[in-house]
Amino acid sequence: MLQISLWKRLLIALTCAVGLWLALPNAFYGPVEQHNDAAAAIEKSGATPELETQLALWPEWMPSGLVNLGLDLRGGAHLLAEVNVADVYASRMEATWPEVRDALRSLTPVRRQESPAGELRVRLNDPTKMAEAMETVRGLARQVTTLSGAGSNDIVVSGDDGLITITLSDAEMQATDERTMQQSLEIIRRRIDEVGTREPTIQRQGTDRILIQVPGIGSATELKAIIGTTAQLTFNPVVSRGSNGNDNPGIGNLLLPSTDESGVFYTLEAAPVVTGEELVDAQPSFDQNGRPAVSFRFDTTGARKFGNYTAENIGSPFAIVLDNEVISAPTIQSHIPGGSGIITGNFSVEESTNLAVLLRAGALPAGLTFVEERTIGPELGQDSIDAGKIATTVAFAAVLLFMFASYGLFGFFANIALIINVGLIFGLLSLIGATLTLPGIAGIVLTVGMAVDANVLIFERIREELKTAKGPARAISLGYEKALSAILDANITTFIIAVILFMLGSGPVRGFAVTLGLGIVTSVFTAYFVTRLMVVFWFERRRPKQLTV
Template identity: 30%
Template sequence: MRNKTGILLLTIVVTALCAYYLSFSFVSKRVQRDAEAYATDAKGNVNTNKKFSYLDSVRKEPVFNFLGIKYTYEEIQNSELSLGLDLKGGMHVVLEVSPVEIIKSMAGNSKDPSFLKALQVAQQRQQNSQAKFTTLFAQAYREINPSGRLAAIFSNTANKGRINYNSSNEQVIAAIDTEVNGAIDRSFNILQTRIDKFGVNQPNIQRLKSSDQIQIELPGVTDATRVRKLLQGTANLEFWEVWKPEEFFPYLGQLNSILVKQEAANKLAAGKSGNTAAKSNADALTKAAAQPAIDPLTGKPVTDSATADTTKANTVASAKTDSTKTDSLAANQSSQLTRLFPLLQSGLLQANVRDTAKVNALLRRPDVRAIFPANMKFLWAVKPTPLPAAQVGQAKQEFIELYAIKKGRDNKAPVGGDAISDARQDFDQQGRPEVNMGMNVAGAKKWQRLTAASIGRQVAIVLDNYVYSAPVVQGEIPNGNSSISGNFTVEEAQDLANILKAGKMPAPTRIVEEAIVGPSLGQEAINQGLLSSLAAMAIVVIFMVFYYSKGGFVADLALLFNIFFIVGILAQFNAALTLPGIAGMVLTMGMSVDANVLIFERIREELALGVSIKDAIHKGYDRAFSSIFDSNVTTLLAGIILYFFGSGPVKGFAITLMLGIATSFFTAVYVSRLILEYMTSGKKVNSMTFSTVFSKNLFKNFNFDFIKYRKLAYIGSTAVIVLGFVLMFVQGGPNLGVDFKGGRSYLVNFDQAVPASEVRTALLDEFKGSGTDVKTFGASNRLKVTTSYLAEDESTRADETVQTALQTGLKQYSARNPKILSSSKVGATMADDIQKTAVLAVLLSFAGIFLYVMLRFRKWQYSLGGVVALIHDALMVTAFFAIGRLFGLNYEMDQVFIASILTIIGFSINDTVVIYDRIREHLSNHPKSKIREVINPALNDTLSRTIITSLTVLFVVVILFIFGGETLRGFSYAMLIGVISGTYSTLYIATPILMDTIDDEKPKVTATTITPKLATTGKLRS
């Protein structure tokens, strides 16, 4: 084995890295268990607020010491293997930023008939097109008014410097494009800030490429209505006057006096309780109850339970960290106020980030509110500021500033976001980054009044009640053009310019896709995923040992390494593990042994020829390499296409599949060889076996004429496919899922079984006769309700209307306690995009595989046979979805269905390429042979490998079908049909078509090969 030392070293390094990154997940689970123990009362009930409060308190604390390197809980969370929404529960949302309002605003709400008509036509076309809205708008305007000039509509003061009266239509569209993209970026930044403030653990927000959409995943969220309002609310930009420190500090002095008095009263109460206790326990209890201590923060009596909780919290925290160094309410401070604001003596009203909730509670107290003037309100800065240890006398921490805002008489901001006409990042005369801001006429007048009254004072720039900046006014600004300078970086100046522009132009968002998964459903998915994984692993491990003896043991060790590497690398990249991802990993178990099957079959062939065990191993690995490489590349192509064109859980499946292919190749080709060479070293060489009594002579000298029955196979396949599609037509078309046809879907659980047909009848009236499908989902007491009612309306109001209609229709079953476990929504436009993307993904996979096979085998007939077999498999699976409905197997065609089709394509071409490789080898060894003379020998030579690989994958798919849960049942059913069809098409479709189309009279050309050693001699077996 070449580079043995390098491969061994690489294996050790990868193993160590995987163990290192997986350790973060174990530490994170330990901290979460501690939080749950702290939040659990005597009756075993978990207080969720207390649990999250504990986790927040240790967020910045070291919880893991690895070789002297300390990691905080926040760092641990960022490095652990996270769970997807389908396993953890939560909310998945895809938002689309509407460009219509942006374009209208840029046009100054023009009433030009051609302009309005073009917008209307573009909106209609967008429902059936994946083109950008601005492109559709330009096309529509050109058709409606061929001689029209967009500059006449868009050349106004708001667009000064970008569009003038002489601008061409192309220049105007380019300017609109820039503005729309900027609006999407601003919406993204605003949403990101809102989500950060929402308090969700490990949220995920990303802008989807080549679209106007933003994808958001919020684990653990249950209040969908609140999230919708949070995400779809318009940005509120305001400019406020700020109180000077010397103006509001006297009020803080009054607050401090109140807190000091309460502290003294608490100490006195504690002292009296102690003296009384010395006299009589009964009297002590009575007086302690009569004179409770007052919490200085909330102003409420301290209860026994609260004291107990505090003691418990301190006990748990002290076990984890040195709280005397980090607790911002440490006992050595002089008063409650200085404990909350440790930098107060330096003139800074800044609090530790973890103490903001305590400060808010303090400022909400009625007696505290009475201290401050009616026109004073407090707002936090949007971001904390890390301060060095020298400033706070503690470890480095994050502090956040609290601003005292001066309200007007009507409680409205002096200047609002609608006053902004433009904002951009620029540089001052010294080359330092600054922000230039312009205002419209009305805004400029208000800005002049505000700046005139605020010379030498700060003006706070506030978005959604958070202060983003508070520059000091240097002088009155009469014309609305201002420059904001400070210690900005270029990025910070650009961010501030975007914030200012966020209030300038409306960029409304609408939810075009939504999915909600309840936590109970997520836990159920975890259990199903683990069960199916363990069962599949057990079946594959036992079967490999049963068939290949000690060789099977080697393959099983490689399989364990493979799974360990997959999970470890997913953790290294902080990827989320989803249920389809687990399915991909389970499927990888079956497919990963394929390479070892190829190698072992080659080794068995060499041993049958009398070659020594070491030479047989050497030749087996060398001669199987080309087949393994080609088959993995073709499967990888399907995975790459699935990744780029899939979304959500499907993308998670693609990631796991691609990663599994890479790790399978490494473990099967290199790790297993290291193990084999160790097991055959020295005197152990003769004890190595690759067969059992059962498998030793199985498929030996097998000679079947596959080609003879090819025409019968052509007819049979065509008949089954036609039957399936006729049935589909009779059944009213394909059973499309919500993500392909649009609409809303709900998973409803009942305490007792409910007939699906009865529920459908009860819901038809509430859904106004719209298309409604109700079917049992797994257990008999669980139903999946899918409806097209208000499918075209993607507003929040429509969401609430449909859910209300569902709940009203289910009222007659209230005795059975109906409960919505999860829901999903896909807008009509989004569904159309998903459908087209799915078709494109399948077509691209066909094209990619056609080109690769032609490149590797140098003849287009190889590609044609392979791709026709793949089309056959895809059509066969589709046909059996219709045939299955006759037997109650009513599965939807959705994105997961497309994932199964692409996986089947990868599996099927894998089989075909292995046979092609054997045909190529026979032609290389026997140049004078015709291809029809070597096809049957090649098929028979590889039959053992074909059957064993198909069986291992089939075992795994059956396990998924039985134990994987209803969510994966449609996927498992498609894979079940696909594995059988793929094996059949390799034998009876791909190679026969190769034979029927190739010209045997031409000399045979040997393809290029990856392996450095290819057999040049050998026997032609029949």
């Protein structure tokens, strides 16, 4: 019969109240957004009178979670970047050369030979040691640590006539590609988070591409400046210094230009002593002359390498290389323990700050090639918002009028539940910090239709039960009970589709799937429980002898 226990009534009412309470900040989007930005700025760098004023725009005791606006609503930058994974193979071979040289040193002197990128060729002075040398090099191999490459070694060693050739195995190349993509995704995300952008979309597309969408940023060029630099920092021994950029540096060496001295080129050992991967911190600072600089600190391993090298090479120059340019080449004056130091150069304050951000976030393992870039202006975003508002308002108003015209008082109850439904959707979106896009708005509009569909099933079922001459209370109770299976069938299948779209889709498709999935949950709740509770309240007070739906 039409009886709902007190605890169920309280639970339904409390759920609606909490959902609407969480959705409330979205009705005051501008002030709440300024409040949130001010709170984040105060936490990061301390309070100022201006920030305190912005913080006071919204009460601290009120919820402040907002539905983040996507790229198509707020405007921003869109980039599609291709990761040059082949660069990592070449870097790996460069790092392998000192290890191979040291391992073979006790057998016979060796010379590195010219070789294609991603391959290491070593010539033995004594070809009679070939078999023993190949066995020694094979002993340097490590097991591939992925499931697909289980049981495989990371390098393949071949040789003939005193020449040993080392390449990465297929299993290691596949594992390297996967690591490179994961590292690139994580580092791009860190760099964008460092500059405080809101709700970026950073996800992998295909085997070697990354989609980057950042709402609210000025332009694609600005976004490229943040993430486009690999920021590969290395500390290399200096072989010589000159002014000819066409000199042959020799095998195993690099010829790099200086950014600090115009027309100067340094010949460096290609194998670095320490790399930026061993940095644990980098902060903008000033040198002893008051010029902008970047202070850095290594981890334990990097500090030991750095300290040992400086102790053994006092009086020798030491190049600090950033993205294949020598930004500084100081002479080692004394042993530098502790693993900390300072990078000087012709920096502005902004450049030193950006460099510190890049180094702190980590170096990209490979270069990026931007194959697609777009800047979406805020005017276009506002047009999208206005179009979405009009579509939603028209759909919502038409549904409300239809329900009231078709079902009278019961349609009025359904309309109230429908308004609560939309509020609950925004409350859930705010709670999980979801991003709303134009397809997401389409998902909300579709949800409105599905919520009405559930109410139509219930009310039509009540009409059928009333025709069998049952009393109003029994007809209402049977109407809700017998319509439940049809409501669940329709919504569960749609929910499964939403889950599949979320798992397999990307970008706007995911935005649509999120709002659709949440909307299905709230639609079933409001259509079956909220409208039923309102009908029960009305019936308990009116006790009608006859019922017309």
